Amino acid sequence: MPLILGIESTCDETGAAIVADGWQVRSNVISSQVELHAKYRGVVPEIASRAHLQNILPVLREALRDADAKLEQVDAVAVAHRPGLIGSLLIGVTAAKSLAWALRKPLIGVDHVHAHLYSVVLETNKQPPMPAVGLVCSGGHTALYAMRSIEEVSLIGSTRDDAVGEAYDKVAALLGLGYPGGPIIDQLARRGDPKALRFPRTFLQRQSLDFSFSGLKTAVLYHVRGVPGKTPVAPTEPPTGQALADLAASFQAACVDVLIEKLRRAAVRTQAQSILVGGGVSANAGLREALPRLNLPVFVPPLRYCTDNAAMTAGLAFRYWQSGQFSPLDLDAIPYSRFTEPPASR
Numbered sequence: 633m634p635l636i637l638g639i640e641s642t643c644d645e646t647g648a649a650i651v652a653d654g655w656q657v658r659s660n661v662i663s664s665q666v667e668l669h670a671k672y673r674g675v676v677p678e679i680a681s682r683a684h685l686q687n688i689l690p691v692l693r694e695a696l697r698d699a700d701a702k703l704e705q706v707d708a709v710a711v712a713h714r715p716g717l718i719g720s721l722l723i724g725v726t727a728a729k730s731l732a733w734a735l736r737k738p739l740i741g742v743d744h745v746h747a748h749l750y751s752v753v754l755e756t757n758k759q760p761p762m763p764a765v766g767l768v769c770s771g772g773h774t775a776l777y778a779m780r781s782i783e784e785v786s787l788i789g790s791t792r793d794d795a796v797g798e799a800y801d802k803v804a805a806l807l808g809l810g811y812p813g814g815p816i817i818d819q820l821a822r823r824g825d826p827k828a829l830r831f832p833r834t835f836l837q838r839q840s841l842d843f844s845f846s847g848l849k850t851a852v853l854y855h856v857r858g859v860p861g862k863t864p865v866a867p868t869e870p871p872t873g874q875a876l877a878d879l880a881a882s883f884q885a886a887c888v889d890v891l892i893e894k895l896r897r898a899a900v901r902t903q904a905q906s907i908l909v910g911g912g913v914s915a916n917a918g919l920r921e922a923l924p925r926l927n928l929p930v931f932v933p934p935l936r937y938c939t940d941n942a943a944m945t946a947g948l949a950f951r952y953w954q955s956g957q958f959s960p961l962d963l964d965a966i967p968y969s970r971f972t973e974p975p976a977s978r
């Protein structure tokens with residue numbers, strides 16, 4: 633049974649995991665940098681790279697210890713080498729290359745966004761019926777994918793501005809809540825009325841599979857601070873108590889309605905037999921409750937594999953291992969996903 637060591641360092645979590653056969657998670661260690669970035673209310677790239685450098689070896693050691701495995705037993709070393717913050721990616725990529733070279737084992741670079749889609753298979757090994765539609769919704773990405781198989785994936789829609797998780801984080805910052813904002817707003821929304829406030833749902837053109845969340849974010853800003861030039865832009869205190877819960881629930885309802893409608897459109901367009909949802913926002917309780925509205929089998933990962941982790945990296949790498957698709961030892965760290973064109977060529 634092949635054992636793959638996965639490494640994750642795309643953003644602000646340092647992760648290492650050992651996965652057998654592409655789905656049995658023997659260990660999954662994540663060192664979160666949330667506290668380091670919280671006071672800046674967002675990820676500071678330079679701080680993230682330095683923290684990865686400090687964390688990578690202890691995290692690797694812990695992953696091996698938890699799995700009761702030795703480095704020599706590993707059949708391949710996998711790393712999420714794209715997309716992400718370049719300084720952060722470089723730490724994981726350098727660690728993976730060094731290990732692969734020293735161990736004389738294959739190196740496998742995988743796309744982090746693709747790994748988020750793969751995360752639904754972890755622990756269950758249940759294969760979603762294909763073709764399928766995949767949604768990756770996180771702090772850095774909100775995109776839809778047509779999937780002919782778990783390996784054959786193509787981009788069919790993406791956000792034109794903010795990612796949905798980014799909108800959660802920015803709204804939370806505006807309301808004086810902590811970072812990351814997604815889980816906090818999700819929690820508050822449970823005791824709020826989703827119909828209390830009517831925030832805009834941006835669907836774009838009738839056929840569009842793209843997203844836009846910046847209008848919704850601005851609507852929340854205007855609700856809290858007033859509309860410039862109309863209502864006085866007062867130095868108002870952000871809402872508290874029930875008003876805050878109602879705002880959180882109303883904001884969440886707008887996000888969820890948009891995600892569900894775009895999934896519905898994408899499923900019709902691709903004649904999907906199932907829906908896969910991954911990324912940090914797939915942990916959202918409101919979204920999970922709404923997914924059955926789509927009347928298709930829905931695959932979401934267990935909560936621990938929604939946010940960034942290395943188990944999904946090792947899991948996806950197993951598919952490449954099976955078909956002998958290995959990466960050269962001069963594998964690059966690349967800031968954009970393999971599914972999107974580099975910004976310079978747009």
Ligand code: KG4
Nearest residue numbers: 770771772797812814815818912916939940
């Ligand atoms: O996948 P992830 O760990 O990192 C990226 O690849 O971006 O996702 C982190 C994002 C953050 O924006 C966070 O606020 C959001 O996922 N998030 C949530 C929830 N849990 C995490 N958003 C809404 N509801 C949640 N329960």
Ligand code: ZN
Nearest residue numbers: 770911939940
């Ligand atoms: Zn991610």
